[in-house]
Amino acid sequence: MKMKTIVLNEERNVTLTAYLLEVGGEFTYITKRPAIMIIPGGGYEMCSDREADPVAMPYLKAGYQVFILRYSVKEHKTWPNPLNDYEEAMTLIRKNADEWHIYEDKIAVIGFSAGGHLAGAAATMSKNRPNAAILGYAVLSQDVKFCSITAPDVIPYVDKNTCPCFLFSSRSDNIVPVMNTVKMIEALTEAGISYESHIYAYGIHGFSTNDPSVQSRETVICERVKNWVDDSISWLKDIFGEFGVNGMTKPECEAHVNGDYGEYLSINCTINCLLDSPQAVAMLESTMPETIMNSFQSEDEQSSYYGMMTLVDILGFANTPRNVIDQYNAQLNKIPNKHYIDKKMK
Amino acid sequence: MKMKTIVLNEERNVTLTAYLLEVGGEFTYITKRPAIMIIPGGGYEMCSDREADPVAMPYLKAGYQVFILRYSVKEHKTWPNPLNDYEEAMTLIRKNADEWHIYEDKIAVIGFSAGGHLAGAAATMSKNRPNAAILGYAVLSQDVKFCSITAPDVIPYVDKNTCPCFLFSSRSDNIVPVMNTVKMIEALTEAGISYESHIYAYGIHGFSTNDPSVQSRETVICERVKNWVDDSISWLKDIFGEFGVNGMTKPECEAHVNGDYGEYLSINCTINCLLDSPQAVAMLESTMPETIMNSFQSEDEQSSYYGMMTLVDILGFANTPRNVIDQYNAQLNKIPNKHYIDKKMK
């Protein structure tokens, strides 16, 4: 492993510390690695060491290149300084992706508390977006004003361009109320973004990895809290794929929960999305029973429920044979999707 | 183990199957056991076997007495038939608590999908409340109308009398949208109720325990899904306590996240709760710095943030010595709490 610290902004004391693992050699089938940028918390008054190195280790064990961003705090915390620090760091990482043996489309951020605010801002409003975000007991609502009056709340910025998120927090957090997490997942749900969320029954704010070398054993904290570490690695595997002899495997989990933002339409699009395309409507009308099409297009409550379901779900309920489903898909795959989000452009 | 099936309502085909473990004998220190009532799903059209016996086993392993409720479905599903079935079952269990060696204040329900709706109704609107509820990919919103037009949505009934809840579901559930879980935890947060919540990244509706003998391995489903089983047992231990040589140990997690509903006031009450008691206000005014009391009582945003924090949190931020904190608590413990909820009455 190589370790280096890069000064991003001397005046504001902003640094990026890199832990870079080897590729090739005995790691025969590894030519590149995914990466993660750690953004420690500290109420925009400090960057906590408890949420820096101890967090780096499990991702290094999992084979990730790891970066720790120490961003603008205290007198330098005025927005958008911290977000600019993030942008600069992410731009640097992607620019050096080849040299540092990194997949530039498999870079996650993980932030805690106020650092979770910055990670959330990166996920929703940055120019140089991460590909996944892990938000630990993060400040995501107006509550951020209590530590930085100039910082914006993140939740209103959630939209279809937000990256997949993994959120964890404690129900009994007395510093950053759990409602920050709850409202964030509500926004992600509405925007159709993939996410995973774990809210543990009790435990104080700022538990980090909950290893006894980081969080005192004498603290009352629920024993499941520590599970977020391995669970987040397992989730990243679902989002980025896993190391395999022919490069990373295909991810199990898409960034969006349905096909509404793919390049072409598909059976994984919602009925609402399909109804928005005259070509798709024409195709469906020529093959679907008229009663079904009517119920899709009516304005009652049941049809609004259908609207959010995908075509493949509905075909499944109707026990449609696999080959017929495949025919639907083949036809839809010819129709360009006007809602397409090109992830590579981000 | 003894096994028996009791017919609760012959006409509506309602039964309660009991799996009763022994006490005493070689289980020297066990005189009673906590219990759990399983409420399988099935869209109020059936009671699924996949969410009955396979769910019973892990709780039996953990030492719980287990009951499976097969409630009114199909032509008998009209509300409140299913809720009445639950009431009858719970009344019967509590009535036989001594004979069946059950702690009558340590009885949980676990429900799945439509059964999760019934478990949620039990937790929020029944006369004979459970002491904890586990809600698996549960229908909790107006979405229930799609399987039973007469059934009420559960979420509006959440209040300070709701029992602690453990919720789990899949982000990509295409039958019962994850928003059911999200809105439920939002309501629980607002009501001050303890809960734990796990939303897994992807997986189809109705995965039950996700054992390969219940849910086909060929299904695409995220590997963390199965964790809810052990996590729910660990959570029940936090809520009910654990088997010990002198009976069940003291629970680690209270039913409410703060002391606002205790018999007497305490440092675990929120500022809002304390301000609601003239005696407490007088006590605080005689000991607290005036500026602090003013900030508690002003109407700006910051004070509303303080209002939801507990006194012990605020004293902690101010690095108040332990003995002073204890003095505050001793004084508050003499003041009866008008919001007191007597759990034994339920």
Place this chain on the structure above:
Amino acid sequence: MKMKTIVLNEERNVTLTAYLLEVGGEFTYITKRPAIMIIPGGGYEMCSDREADPVAMPYLKAGYQVFILRYSVKEHKTWPNPLNDYEEAMTLIRKNADEWHIYEDKIAVIGFSAGGHLAGAAATMSKNRPNAAILGYAVLSQDVKFCSITAPDVIPYVDKNTCPCFLFSSRSDNIVPVMNTVKMIEALTEAGISYESHIYAYGIHGFSTNDPSVQSRETVICERVKNWVDDSISWLKDIFGEFGVNGMTKPECEAHVNGDYGEYLSINCTINCLLDSPQAVAMLESTMPETIMNSFQSEDEQSSYYGMMTLVDILGFANTPRNVIDQYNAQLNKIPNKHYIDKKMK
């Protein structure tokens, strides 16, 4: 689930309790299940309830049909009474395999302490062998004489017909010394039998599942002890295969660690085994470099090391191309193996 208790021998108070899960119905792809027979411990003076029902539950959760054998103890313990009880029970289970929906070649035994002695006897000297054996802090050596003077020690009976074993015990066991487990795995190693073994650092004898409802939390016992339960289920999956939509999947782990007992020779046979077949020797001599063949057949220490290695290992060290390895295998597959063990005959 159905539950029934069958009296095997009224005079000696021998019973077999069956917990039988359903097949078909909503368990659409399940037509049969593997099974496990639990043999509780108790020093041949009793059959402990602590090692009966609590052990049944995790295997039921995993989808197994479960039987509990209460065998001859106290005045009836004279050997071979207990072994005869086992034989009768296993014969009955295999006879009823169809009616009880059991794969007759996927039936395990699990025994604890003295019950582990009986399970070990079943695995090594019974007529109606189990297909796998789990031996928990089992008495396997001459130590058995201290609880039953007529019972034989198991270890000398280990041979190539012994079924695969999973063993666990505590290093600090003060009743059944850990050497029982150590000597057993030595014998299994020598006999070429597959096994898995977990010896935990400390913990008293007789911890069963180590659930707090079975083993008092107040006992000093290492926290890893409880892992044997899930690990044994994972191991059974490797030995028996897993539930799949087309029946049980192919096992990952063979009963023997090499191919020495297959119907035909293969590259998975040890050099010693191949050298024992004139046809194989002729084949090898015609293709292998002479120096290699000589080193196989010499009598020095290095060749004895080679003798225990398989041909595929040695070809692998020599970086033999895959297609050449496959040719070796194809040729060997034509030669009948005189050491063949027909598992179906057992």
Place this chain on the structure above:
Amino acid sequence: MKMKTIVLNEERNVTLTAYLLEVGGEFTYITKRPAIMIIPGGGYEMCSDREADPVAMPYLKAGYQVFILRYSVKEHKTWPNPLNDYEEAMTLIRKNADEWHIYEDKIAVIGFSAGGHLAGAAATMSKNRPNAAILGYAVLSQDVKFCSITAPDVIPYVDKNTCPCFLFSSRSDNIVPVMNTVKMIEALTEAGISYESHIYAYGIHGFSTNDPSVQSRETVICERVKNWVDDSISWLKDIFGEFGVNGMTKPECEAHVNGDYGEYLSINCTINCLLDSPQAVAMLESTMPETIMNSFQSEDEQSSYYGMMTLVDILGFANTPRNVIDQYNAQLNKIPNKHYIDKKMK
């Protein structure tokens, strides 16, 4: 974290790489840390990168100072070069214990394959002993001759001064036969040393942490193999204690399984050990029933079984009241033990 590489022997290319975590600061209650020295494998021909950095990470996460020893291989492998490298490294670490914030009596080694041979040699024959040893698919028998003809086999050196060991390997290892592990735990059992051992059912040699970034997912390897990592950390906690606000907690597991090597006699001594002290014999004779003393001192098989049991075990079987047991202990605690091993001297 600081990282430095120290050249121990330039000619033989021996280095010690240190990963040193901070103490104090936000890690308020941490003034020192336990440490672990990693000894990679490679058949004494190389030091494998696959068993270096990837192994460091989990122990760093757990709060350990970590060192990687790259020792004499290839033309420099002649014994005792590698052992001398170890001695020099351990001496350096203990000498710098204060500066590097290390508990000098809480330093473990972990070695793999041939590195496991060196770790085993450190545990049994070095001058500057480790306090615990983790031996991964280690070469411990005469098999070592196949990679280094001058290297001694470790097993004959196991004695009462050997440190506690944690061993893991695969039953189907085709490079280092599992018998290496089996014979080692047999020797540890005979010597009364604490250990833990996990032999997994199948998997190739050299799996390291079995993370997919280290060991290809395409390899057939049993899924339990990866458990050794967390289990070894849990075991080290039992042997060294855990981080607590007042320093490391008291270990749960002693280095010896009984009290035979303590400074004074105790009820945890075996009967054999007590019978070896005339003072203890006199004490026992004055309080024990004569029949019991006789059975201890006779020469039949049963008494040899008693001889290996501890006094507290036997008093426990006889349901001796706690206060009487305490009296025995108090009396024995006054008698110096001639077999005493002063761990601090090592």
